[in-house]
Amino acid sequence: MSNYDPKPEHKFTFGLWTVGNIGRDPFGEPTRKTLSPVEIVHMLAEVGAWGVNFHDNDLVPTAATASEREQIIKDFKQALDETGIVVPMATTNLFSHPVFKDGAFTSNDPRVRGYALQKTMNAIDLGVELGATTYVFWGGREGTESDSSKNTLDALKWFRESLNFLTEYVKDNGYNLKFALEPKPNEPRSHIFLPTVGDALGFINTLDHPEMVGLNPEVAHETMAGLNFLHGVAMAYDAGKLFHIDLNDQLIGRYDQDFRFASVGIKQAFYLVKFLEDVGYDGSRHFDAHAFRSSNYEDVKHFARGCMRSYLILKEKAEQFNQDEEIQALLAEITSGDNSLNYLSSGYSTETAKQLRETDFDRDALGARNLPYEQLDQLTIELLLGVR
Amino acid sequence: MSNYDPKPEHKFTFGLWTVGNIGRDPFGEPTRKTLSPVEIVHMLAEVGAWGVNFHDNDLVPTAATASEREQIIKDFKQALDETGIVVPMATTNLFSHPVFKDGAFTSNDPRVRGYALQKTMNAIDLGVELGATTYVFWGGREGTESDSSKNTLDALKWFRESLNFLTEYVKDNGYNLKFALEPKPNEPRSHIFLPTVGDALGFINTLDHPEMVGLNPEVAHETMAGLNFLHGVAMAYDAGKLFHIDLNDQLIGRYDQDFRFASVGIKQAFYLVKFLEDVGYDGSRHFDAHAFRSSNYEDVKHFARGCMRSYLILKEKAEQFNQDEEIQALLAEITSGDNSLNYLSSGYSTETAKQLRETDFDRDALGARNLPYEQLDQLTIELLLGVR
């Protein structure tokens, strides 16, 4: 057994919609047959995953009768039991049906907003029933193509009211459930509301129960906008809001690609894994990715195993980085400084300000200081390439 | 006098660095001679601006002696008096000198962080002396090229401590001054901290005095990342944080262009002006733009007049949009709905949730509803093109 085999302690999860993706895209028909949730659970067990997540309709079709629903859930629970797979997260499909063609919580039509609330209440019940403690909100249809068609302030207000309603619903039902907002800049709408991690952080502070609501940042989504995912994740963590994470990969400035984790931005993935491990993030490592459309299900398993293996390889490299003497010496040099300004660490006072104002800084000498960031970065690259 | 001549009530401002830009870029030498602050103030008066903003070093060089400083300020005040130009905003240059080569408030070196604080205190004093009531923070050097070189969490902590220190400084001095953070995703750093409006909104909530700190969103900066600027501004406004605004223009996914306002994204500029006028935004309309490098100062005046004229033309079109009967009828149709869900407007209760759950929604009928957004958008385009 190699060091890169997944174990439950790694908390690797996949959505039903990820390894179960059938390979349809805007220009092409499906290339893979539809798998049942039970089949997907067994595939996840086979490749070594710890958990499975789902949208309500990944498990139970909207049109299912009550008895069909009951049977589906029973079968699914049995598969979970048989495999030991757990359900840490659930979410709502508020984007596939035409009813959501102009948004769910931010639709201009109050009936659509009402239906979205109702559907989410039911989906929360389902998620909680199956063990979920995190509930993700991806507002994929909340946005515009033409800003003539929707008042942004109204949309933000409706979005806020919906989330407030649903946090109350959770409290009223005594559920152990926190919400995680998943930002995305565009696609399928030209402009999606709450496009980045920061927007979600700002928005949460306007809610009635901000303590119940955090983030589910996704590599691909921040990367589409060219943003630094590590920085976004650190912002969320710094604000106490890193509730969940979606791992995959993506090129900047492209359609949503959801590539295998660490298959494109190797260096960026390394910094991310290092951050999560360094701070002791203890939530799911959720792979919100799917295999190439050209793959069959054997290759899908390679895809799934590859997501986890790459995480574990990068985790090992993060440990190596932390123990590399040359690297650590450089870091120590970079962050060193004299102690003359330690008095600033106690915060502002009139005296501190006076003392600071009277300090004589040699800005030219400070500007000439060596910062060996090329050296450090090259060592990082060589560590990643396995040649040190 | 046409309808498009600027008046003081429009609160049009320019930075000393904008019309005074000398046309240097990464690949070329200056194409325009340096103007003195006094010359720039007179040029702004000539073209009809209301106010002027500045970085400390736009006005007083770092190396100026005390008596040089005094003379510069005296001359500048005289130019303001002669022209009636006001100073609504000031800011600090924390990016030009090599001392800031790895950041100011987020430098790895505590002495650089201390120097940045000292420089900002002095610059605040200067700004307040000249009348500024808004103080902008653009952290252009706060960021990384390699994430090996700086710990993001440390950087956020240092950034926070600096802003906390400075809000205390303002309070301690009894200044009437609020802070406005100006996000930018990249350039001159590969990744700048607080890259988008949302990030700044989220960050403000972690400060000691969030009520003193708001936003200075810039068209070009959000647009570089492909984000919808209207949505960003609405986010800031919705959170009570639209303290200032930087107007210019930019293509997505490019170096920082700072083009003449409304010269690239006409439709987006229209929505922006319409928003500002509809909500009654009463702050400065600050043009943080500069003329093409190929322009001489006669053309720079055309540039400056063009910024203001385009704003006023779009303001007129916003009024026309609000009064266009066909457009307004479409908007009324779009936002209509029945009253059956009005009970939701009073928020959550157990009974409300029960009532909502029992509501029977015809999702197919709702999904088939006509949303004439192409028609509405085409009317908008024709209004913009002046053919309705």
Add this chain to the structure above:
Amino acid sequence: MSNYDPKPEHKFTFGLWTVGNIGRDPFGEPTRKTLSPVEIVHMLAEVGAWGVNFHDNDLVPTAATASEREQIIKDFKQALDETGIVVPMATTNLFSHPVFKDGAFTSNDPRVRGYALQKTMNAIDLGVELGATTYVFWGGREGTESDSSKNTLDALKWFRESLNFLTEYVKDNGYNLKFALEPKPNEPRSHIFLPTVGDALGFINTLDHPEMVGLNPEVAHETMAGLNFLHGVAMAYDAGKLFHIDLNDQLIGRYDQDFRFASVGIKQAFYLVKFLEDVGYDGSRHFDAHAFRSSNYEDVKHFARGCMRSYLILKEKAEQFNQDEEIQALLAEITSGDNSLNYLSSGYSTETAKQLRETDFDRDALGARNLPYEQLDQLTIELLLGVR
């Protein structure tokens, strides 16, 4: 009848797949019912289009029997006769079926390449039968996600051989048909071969019959990569290769949006229309766009009419630009110069080189010359906004 009503002389065409788009996207089910080709032809006649284009399978499903095929074509011809709609262009669907999941002409599998050739021969016959004189090649699946999986040089060779085979096929059959390559940078593949207008131009020169092969540039495709579409079209025209054009709109750095023509980049659309009209381009103006997913077919008609109206409005503005005395005077000033270097126009000779080398240029004076491009650009904007 307004000046903006389409007439046959404008040669406005739409694809069956454009106004017939059913509103499916990667995250959502169709919002509009499928229309038959006959219904689409009648809709196009109603809105005033001149022509209709199609992929083989837009008209005849792959699985159609010979008699079904015959009936479909008979019905379609009758609709064309009844409406006067013509078929100037046709193309092949080499992207929907799973057989093309790794490309058609560049598939690693020789059987897929053979099938793609066969399918295209049949589709060419169909297009020619219905009157098409231009045949478009959009290689949407010709590309890679991982460059481990396909040898680029092999792919280029296979692509070349396929086009060579098909030009021979056309010649052998005596068809009056030219080919137009349609570049696209990405989607549905992460990297598509021949990503830009320039790549297609370069590639054509390596073919056996370059005179038969030109370009079908598309606004959205060049814009996805942030390229200037006017410049691309001018490159194609300059090389004698502007055989067809796809008009629509798009934001930079996004999924393929295919928006209504001139609904996003108004200024860029103006330059494009001005170019096509100024050079007397006499091919189809083909709108390869589709309505928002939220639209029903009434709104789709507004969409289609809007494409044509905006073109005609911009055509009128192009004429206005050409007749605006202030603008023309600026252009004359900008392009003026002395005659002292006229001798260069006759090309190189040893004497010319000697004479040029001995010329004394005052580079500082030339560098100081006024280029009133801000003034000119602002006049353009005001012309577009209808206020001059």
Add this chain to the structure above:
Amino acid sequence: MSNYDPKPEHKFTFGLWTVGNIGRDPFGEPTRKTLSPVEIVHMLAEVGAWGVNFHDNDLVPTAATASEREQIIKDFKQALDETGIVVPMATTNLFSHPVFKDGAFTSNDPRVRGYALQKTMNAIDLGVELGATTYVFWGGREGTESDSSKNTLDALKWFRESLNFLTEYVKDNGYNLKFALEPKPNEPRSHIFLPTVGDALGFINTLDHPEMVGLNPEVAHETMAGLNFLHGVAMAYDAGKLFHIDLNDQLIGRYDQDFRFASVGIKQAFYLVKFLEDVGYDGSRHFDAHAFRSSNYEDVKHFARGCMRSYLILKEKAEQFNQDEEIQALLAEITSGDNSLNYLSSGYSTETAKQLRETDFDRDALGARNLPYEQLDQLTIELLLGVR
């Protein structure tokens, strides 16, 4: 001596402007002192480079007197002699001086175009004198911000005439010199003519002496537009036009970053090195990159060494890829097929077309074929990470 030490046979070159870059950017003053060309040559020798390239003004300032010029060249030659460093390539600075503010060969002013020709003739003489056999044309100022200001067709004509003149000049002087066009999409102009590799390939075919003109593709430039650099290089090679190459690194959709080679896009750099080595490219490996602005000259040496080391590490990995049995078995499987269509390889004939048309393809079976690209890509990643 490790395997990653540079040797002359690797043909690693740097521009004077690369390791000599002084760290100025649009928002900041220089952080490093200016080095003389002689100092730079010695630094390159110290780090192990093979050659040095230059713009005319990197070596000889425009304002130098004849005797100053003579001394500079003498000193430079001596440094070359002392170190063994060679000069394989030279180029012209047609972008720094204000005279080029609206272009050089495409300036609207005929005198500027004439001056650009004269300056290039002189620079060619200088380059040839020092041994250059490749002459690069980067038209950084050839472009527009506003397409009102310049006629694209005129610009293309002027560009063509200039290159034609200069190829004649080279022939007339009997120089052993080929031209290499370096495309770039934008910066410092908003839109640069010949933005991509493909555009240059297309343009070359319109020249009088296309055989003398090829490409100098640059990683950063294609990447700015989100294009796949491997594909661009393969296009150039396929057309017999890969005359030179600029190696560095860059994020998509950003200002021109010119990062250390392979420091951002590790996987893409691997495919590039593998391509160059597999096809036996025997030109310079030119690093057109510069160190972070925060570096001093010690760190600049780490930067320069890092460029070369990473190339050599990736070269070793390319060999490993070619010898990895599991990878090669997968590749063999992927590209296999039956021989039934071998008759197509002899090209078109009426009989071949008939035979192909009568072939019965089982498209569903072909569509279901396994393409283990995830497996292959994951093996590539693990090879890159050094864990196989």
